[in-house]
Amino acid sequence: MGFLVPAFLAGLAALGIPxxxxxxDRNEETPTRFPxxxxxxxxxxxxxxxxxxxxxxxLLLRALAVALxxxxxxxxxxxxxxxxxxxxxxxxxxxxxxxxxxMGHGDTWAAAxxxxxxxxxxxxxxxxxxxxxxxxxxxxxxxxxxxxxxxRALIEATRPVARxxxxxxxxxxxxxxxxxxxxxxxxxxxxxDLQRSGLTGVAGLELPAGLPLRTxxxxxxxxxxxxxxxxxxxxxxxxxxxxxxxxARVVTRDLAAGRPVTLSLRLAGRDAGTRTATLxxxxxxxxxxxxxxxxxxxxxxxxSISGDALAADDTLRFTLPADDALTVLLVAAxxxxxxxxxxFERALGIGRAPAVRVERRRPGTVDAAALSRAALVxxxxxxxPTGAAAAALGTWxxxxxxxxxxxxxxxxxxxxxxxxxxxxxxxxxxRTAGGALLGEIxxxxxxxxxxxxxxxxxxxxxxxxxxxxxxxVGADVLARxxxxxxxILESRAGEGRTLLIALSPDARESDFxxxxxxxxxxxxxxxxxxxxxxxxxxxxxxxxxxPQAIRQDPVIAAPDGDLLRPGAGAGASRAAVILExxxxxxxxxxxxxxxxRDRVAVNVGPAxxxxxxxxxxxxxLGVGESTDSTFRGVxxxxxxxxxxxxxxxxxxxAFVALLLLAETVIASQGWRGRARRATIVSxxxxxx
Amino acid sequence: xxxxxxERLLDPALLARISDLPLLARTVxxxxxxxxxxxxxxxxxxxxxxxxxxxxGDDLRRIDWKAYARTDRFYIKEYEADxxxxxxxxxxxxxxxxxxxxxxxxxxxxxxxxxxxAWLSQRQGDRIGLATFADALVEMIPPSTxxxxxxxxxxxxxxxxxxxxLPLAIDRVADVATRPGIVVVVTDCYDEPTAIGRSVxxxxxxxxxxxxxxxxxxxxxxxxFESAAVFEDNESGLRLPLRPEDLRERYQVxxxxxxxxxxxxxxxxxxxxxxxxxxxxxxxALYRYLDLRLSxxxxx
Numbered sequence: 001m002g003f004l005v006p007a008f009l010a011g012l013a014a015l016g017i018p019x020x021x022x023x024x025d026r027n028e029e030t031p032t033r034f035p036x037x038x039x040x041x042x043x044x045x046x047x048x049x050x051x052x053x054x055x056x057x058x059l060l061l062r063a064l065a066v067a068l069x070x071x072x073x074x075x076x077x078x079x080x081x082x083x084x085x086x087x088x089x090x091x092x093x094x095x096x097x098x099x100x101x102x103m104g105h106g107d108t109w110a111a112a113x114x115x116x117x118x119x120x121x122x123x124x125x126x127x128x129x130x131x132x133x134x135x136x137x138x139x140x141x142x143x144x145x146x147x148x149x150x151x152r153a154l155i156e157a158t159r160p161v162a163r164x165x166x167x168x169x170x171x172x173x174x175x176x177x178x179x180x181x182x183x184x185x186x187x188x189x190x191x192x193d194l195q196r197s198g199l200t201g202v203a204g205l206e207l208p209a210g211l212p213l214r215t216x217x218x219x220x221x222x223x224x225x226x227x228x229x230x231x232x233x234x235x236x237x238x239x240x241x242x243x244x245x246x247x248a249r250v251v252t253r254d255l256a257a258g259r260p261v262t263l264s265l266r267l268a269g270r271d272a273g274t275r276t277a278t279l280x281x282x283x284x285x286x287x288x289x290x291x292x293x294x295x296x297x298x299x300x301x302x303x304s305i306s307g308d309a310l311a312a313d314d315t316l317r318f319t320l321p322a323d324d325a326l327t328v329l330l331v332a333a334x335x336x337x338x339x340x341x342x343x344f345e346r347a348l349g350i351g352r353a354p355a356v357r358v359e360r361r362r363p364g365t366v367d368a369a370a371l372s373r374a375a376l377v378x379x380x381x382x383x384x385p386t387g388a389a390a391a392a393l394g395t396w397x398x399x400x401x402x403x404x405x406x407x408x409x410x411x412x413x414x415x416x417x418x419x420x421x422x423x424x425x426x427x428x429x430x431r432t433a434g435g436a437l438l439g440e441i442x443x444x445x446x447x448x449x450x451x452x453x454x455x456x457x458x459x460x461x462x463x464x465x466x467x468x469x470x471x472x473v474g475a476d477v478l479a480r481x482x483x484x485x486x487x488i489l490e491s492r493a494g495e496g497r498t499l500l501i502a503l504s505p506d507a508r509e510s511d512f513x514x515x516x517x518x519x520x521x522x523x524x525x526x527x528x529x530x531x532x533x534x535x536x537x538x539x540x541x542x543x544x545x546x547p548q549a550i551r552q553d554p555v556i557a558a559p560d561g562d563l564l565r566p567g568a569g570a571g572a573s574r575a576a577v578i579l580e581x582x583x584x585x586x587x588x589x590x591x592x593x594x595x596x597r598d599r600v601a602v603n604v605g606p607a608x609x610x611x612x613x614x615x616x617x618x619x620x621l622g623v624g625e626s627t628d629s630t631f632r633g634v635x636x637x638x639x640x641x642x643x644x645x646x647x648x649x650x651x652x653x654a655f656v657a658l659l660l661l662a663e664t665v666i667a668s669q670g671w672r673g674r675a676r677r678a679t680i681v682s683x684x685x686x687x688x
Numbered sequence: 689x690x691x692x693x694x695e696r697l698l699d700p701a702l703l704a705r706i707s708d709l710p711l712l713a714r715t716v717x718x719x720x721x722x723x724x725x726x727x728x729x730x731x732x733x734x735x736x737x738x739x740x741x742x743x744x745g746d747d748l749r750r751i752d753w754k755a756y757a758r759t760d761r762f763y764i765k766e767y768e769a770d771x772x773x774x775x776x777x778x779x780x781x782x783x784x785x786x787x788x789x790x791x792x793x794x795x796x797x798x799x800x801x802x803x804x805x806a807w808l809s810q811r812q813g814d815r816i817g818l819a820t821f822a823d824a825l826v827e828m829i830p831p832s833t834x835x836x837x838x839x840x841x842x843x844x845x846x847x848x849x850x851x852x853x854l855p856l857a858i859d860r861v862a863d864v865a866t867r868p869g870i871v872v873v874v875t876d877c878y879d880e881p882t883a884i885g886r887s888v889x890x891x892x893x894x895x896x897x898x899x900x901x902x903x904x905x906x907x908x909x910x911x912x913f914e915s916a917a918v919f920e921d922n923e924s925g926l927r928l929p930l931r932p933e934d935l936r937e938r939y940q941v942x943x944x945x946x947x948x949x950x951x952x953x954x955x956x957x958x959x960x961x962x963x964x965x966x967x968x969x970x971x972x973a974l975y976r977y978l979d980l981r982l983s984x985x986x987x988x
Contacts, residue, residue, distance in 0.1 A: 031920040031927055035784035035794070035908060036878040039942040040919065040928060043935055 003074040011070035015063050058667060065659040072652035090184035091127035092144070094174040095119055097155065098192035100135040101608045103218075104160035105225065105310040108193050111218040115191045116155045119216075120148045128184070130177045131155070134170035135163035136542045140177050162312055162582040163541050164608045167192070167619060168201030175207055187212040193219040196614040197607040203622035213623070215616040224254045226261065226279060227313035227609035231303050233320050233537060235294050242323065244294030246272075248287050248303045248316070253610065255281040265289045266302045296323045298599060300584055313609040317584060317601040318537040325355040326530055327373050331363055332380035333410075341380055343513035344406075344505040347522045356526055364389065371396040375530035381408035384419050398494025402529035407502045408509070412467035421491045421500045422469040428485060435462030435510070438503075439482030447478055447488070447528050450520045458521070461512040466502045475500075499529050538601035544576035547587030547598040555592055559583025559602070563592065739763040740813075766813060774815040774831035774869030777802045777839070778861050782822040782852025783923040784878050789907035790967045795848040797966045798874045798903050803843055805872060810836045818842050819864070821857035822850040828864055851923040854879040858887035868895030877902045877950055878923075885953035898959040902950065905966050911939045 003009065034040075097116055103109045123129060131142035131151050141158075142151050167190070174188045186208070192198070194217045207213065232247040246265055258280050265272045273289040299320040307314050328348060332341060341360075348356040361370065363382050366389055371377070377393070384393060384403065397403055405411075405419055412424040430436040437459050443452055451458050458479075469486045471477055479487040481502075489500040505522065507513045526532075539545060547554050556564040559581045566577040579585060579602045586596030742751060742762035755763040779802050785795040802818070809816045810833070817831030818839040827846070829838050854875055865871060871891055877884065877900070891898050906912075913932035920927045947963070954961035 031918040032913065033787065033922055034919045035787040035876060035905070035922050037919060037921040037924075037926055037928055038878055039939055039946070040930065040935065041926070042942070043938055 003071075003076050005073065005075050008070060008074040011073065012067060014066050014070065017066065019059065019063065058663065061659060061663045061666065065656050065663065068652050068656045068659070072649040072656065074649075076648050076652075090182070091123055092130075092178070092181040092184040092186040093119065093123065093127065094130045094132055094177050094181075094186070094188045095151075096132040096134055096138070096170045096174050096188060096190045096192075097158065098135070098165060098170070098190075098198075099133050099158055099160050099163075100165040100195070100198070101160055101162050101312045101604050102165060102193055102195050102310065102611055104312055105193070105219065105223055105611060108219040109160055112191050112193075113155055115216045115218055117152060119189050119191075120151060123148070128182060130174075130181070132170060132174050132177060133158060134166065134173065135161055136166045136169065137163075138166070138169040138173035140173060143177070144181060160312070162604045163580075164605045165192070165195045165198030166201055167198045168203075168205055171202065171205055171207065171213075171623070178208065178211070187214060189214045189216060190619075191216045191218065193217065193223075193611065194613045194616065194619070195608070195610070196612045196618075197610050199614055199618060199622070202619060204624070205622060206624045209625040213620065215619060217613065217616065219611070219613065221613075222254050223611035223613070224252075224256065224308070225310050225313070225609060225611050226250065226252045226255070226259075226305060226308045227310070227606070228303055228305060228316040229284065229606050229609070231301070231316050231318050231537060233299075233301060233318055235320075235323055236291065238291070242294050242296070243291040244299065244320065245291045246289045246301065246303070248289070249284055250277070250279060250287065250305060251284045251606075251609065252279045253282050253612070255279070257281055262306050263287050263289075264304055266304075267292065267299055268295070269300070272301075294320075294323075298322045300599070300601065310609070310611070312582075313604060316538070316603050317582070319584060319599050319601040320537065321535050323354065325357045326375040326526060326532060328356055328358050328526055328530075329366060329370060329374045329377045330358050330360045330380060331366055331377060331382055332360060333363055333382055336380055340506045340508075343507060343518065344378075344380075344522060347513075347519045348526060350519065351523060354527075354532065356523070366393065368392045368396070371401065374401070375532060376402040376404060376526055379403070379405045381406055381410045383411060383414070383416070394493070397496035397498070400495040400531050402496050402499070402531060403493070404499040404501060404525055404529045406505060407467040407469065407500055408504060408506065409465065409467070417472065418500060419491070419498050420472055421475045421489050421498055422471045422486065425468045425470050428466050428468050428481070428483070429464070430466075430483075431464040435464045436466065436481045436483060437462065438479055438487055439484070440480040442478050445478050447490075447521075447524050450524060451517065457515070457517040461503075461510060461515045461517065463504060463510040463512065465509045466504055469500065469502055496531065497529060499525060501525065538603050539579055540605040541579055541582060541602055542605075543579050543602075545579050545585065545600050546576045550587050550589045550597055553590045555588045555590065557586040557588065557592055557596065559585065738766050740766055774817065774865075774867055775805075775809045776817040776819060776831055776861065776865050776869060776871050777806060778819045778821060778858070778871060778873045778875075779843070779846065780822070780852060780854065780857075780873075780875035781820045781826055781846050781848050781850075782878075783849050784852055784876050785903070786848035787905055787908075787922055788966060789905055789912075792966050794876055794903045794905055794966055795846075797964070798901070799843050799846065801901060801964070802872075802874055803840060806836060806839050815869075817865075819861050820846050821852075821854075821860065823853040824856060825860045825864070830864075831867075831869065852878060855883040855887040858884070859890060862887070862890045862894055862896075865891075865894075865896065870897045870899065872899045872901065874901045874903065876904070876908075877946075881946065881949035881953045884950070885957055888954065888957045888959050892957055892959070898957070900954055900959055900961050902947075902961060902963045903966060904963055909940070909943060909965075911936045911943075 095116055097112060103112060120129065125146075128144045128146050129142075129148065129151055130140060130144050131154055132138055133141045141154050145151065170190065170192075171188070174190075178186050178188075188207075188211065190213065192215070194215065227250070229249045229251045231249075234245055235242050236245050244267070248263055248265075250261065250263070258278050260276060260278050262274055262276050264274045272292050275287045275289055277285055277287050279285055301318045301320065302315060303318075304315040330341060330345065345358045345360075348358050359370075359374070363379075364385060366377060366385060371392060382405075384390065384405065393401075393403070403419060405421075407418065407422075407424060409427055411418060412427040415424055415426070417423045428436065438461070439459075441448060441451075441455070441458055443455060448458070463481065466481065466485070466487070469489065471486055471489055472491075474491060476490045477486045477488070478490055481487050485502070486500075487502050491498045491500075503512055504510045505513055505518075512518055535548075547556070554566060556566060556577045558564060560583070564577050577585070579600070582602055582604060584599055584601050586592075587598040588594075588596055739752060739755060740763065742764050746764050750764050752763045752765045755761070779798060781795070785793075785798060787793055788796070806816045806818070813833065815831035815833050816835060816839060818827070818829040818835075820826040820842065827842055829835050829842055852875075854877065858873065861871060861873075888898055888900075911932060913936075916929070916931040918927050918929050951961055
């Protein structure tokens, strides 16, 4: 048994208050008035009589209430005093050190290391420290220890990495480190350049109530920087030649003045051109390189500018996909005239990146060999095959192949289920009514991505005759005619997909081929059906990547030469890999040999190049206080936690309240209550 | 707070019971007065004042026979000099009067008493005046037949406060009341009986008849308080922490001794001493007093 604040026990002197009140037995507020005390003052009034205690129960009640009140304020607890007070002496400091790319600006990193060492030097012998290194993510580099030398060595060995900044991640990991902190006074020291872009993710974060968060901001007030923000690279057709055109966007901030800069372009490891430009002090500039002959294969490129204080964002890598033409097998019966598929074939023949090559085949000739080089099979008003050919098609589709079925009058009359997606129920003839329109379109679907800003283009075509389809269970209706009949349906089949299209690409059944929406929609049917979405030129660090061309046992070669096997042990054939490093990742199937089957360039996010600092108070704005019991040990030294641990004083206060209530009742009842009542009548009242 | 009006001070029901009783001066005062008032200047004034109805005891020689012949009723002719019994009411307005444990406090009771006596005296044709006092004179209205309204207003304005010094106040009354008459002192007599007696002796020596109404509250006599409390003196503000149950008996002894001493001293001075308790009906007390005065007057 002890008292957290024993000084309050001096309040026991207040016990004299009820005693004095009792002995004096006077109420200064309401004395009993009497005409004259001329007789009473002559009477010998014995002091001992006046000091005689006549109401012992009331006196004891009041004295007990005062004593309990004093004990309550002294914060009594059951336990070891030394243990309780020791918590408030030892420091438990989490040093969260920013190692993001921006910390490499000028002398910022050296200043950060100096600050971290200064924090270590300020700790006492019993204090313990944990080290958290953070960029976009955070890790506990050193758990709680008194060994400052090891922490110092870790700080010395750490270098900025090519990653962004995330204060939210840093504080979350620091908070988790505090959970396992030994009893003591915890705090978090954040050493960072406090980039404003790193504040994302802080909102909603909760730290233990009363936890000190100290922010040491390193880096200068002005942080001039020049960075390569983006690169555009695309193949262009110039006569009979395909050339590569590259544009780079350069952003400058807080430069003292505009400065000349030289940009260089390397393609496939060779210099492909240089440009000189004068950058503004703050702003951006787009520089276009001269077009160079482009190979049809995958092209790795690097654009770089002459270095500045932060060299890590002066280089930007990209990977231009190979110009592989997609092969579409158009399966049409012999009775289908050329004119009927003319618009469709011509529409797919226009356009590049990728180019689409249409190969017309008769039904029954779609074998495994043909499928192996195809990205999409289009059945023109014909049902998919059955038997062995169907098995080959199913396998091919399960591995990612796409099937599209154009449902025209021939299939509509057959009235049998098509590709397990829908069953034609007849032919709708809308010629007398001026044709049908598309009435309901799922514009959020990738198939309609080109039309999100121009939805009117899709409702312009008129369809005079079309097949009525009854969707099967599991089929997804992407668009309907204005009479509610499905126009486009989709169904997954393994990793591939099947599209059923009731929109007639035949100019005799609709004016759709003559409308502007025809060409982009047919191209989207091919790309989406083939699973060929647009591939970015590069990805940012921290993103995940799934190699597209690898089906089994992927092996990823990281830029530093490490080999990653994302599918190992996971049982998944297409597991993702986290892109940790800046450079080019190569993906192989089974073993690393030859050229990679897929590759991706990785750069740091452009936000990291914006070195604008935030105010430390902005960091705290989004941080709330948590009373989570998980941090019971963390906040041991705070007053709130101590109060919650020691509930005895609360019970004492409640008991005091009950005592005072009882005292009020007792003192106002019976002879005690009557004793003080006296009637004084004023002249005015008596006359009234 | 508005001053009380005549009607408030003079309860008509109360006046109806006492208006047939004449207030007879006990001694003959210096003036021109006839009737029951024995005056050294009787008959000197021939200034007719008014007729009044004959009342038993009036001098038969003063009956206006002409009026009797006309009205078949007896009327008395009154003259200015005939009514000159000067009555000065001395009212204690010290803080001790502001006390009451019953429905009415001492000061209110005293104010009604003075108002009633003044009205009665006015009907008798006496000159009436008022002196209020505490430790000295507070207000003085000299006796006159036309000062009833002034007296009523002065009574309404009076507020009991301050420390009282009854002997000094009576001395001051004796100084200002130069013409012999009746001095009616209404007080709670909180002072030494011997000192009060000395002052009353001065009044008596100057030819005044003195009546002392001693107003009492039940609590003053019985000291009925039960629990220990702080008692505050209404006049001086002195506070004493007391245990009444221990002091009650000795207090009552002292109180009775005070009363006895007052009675003895006033009797020795030839002063009528009338104790009046505020919980007793006012009209009964007046009736007894007037009856006593009348009987004593007839004895003379």
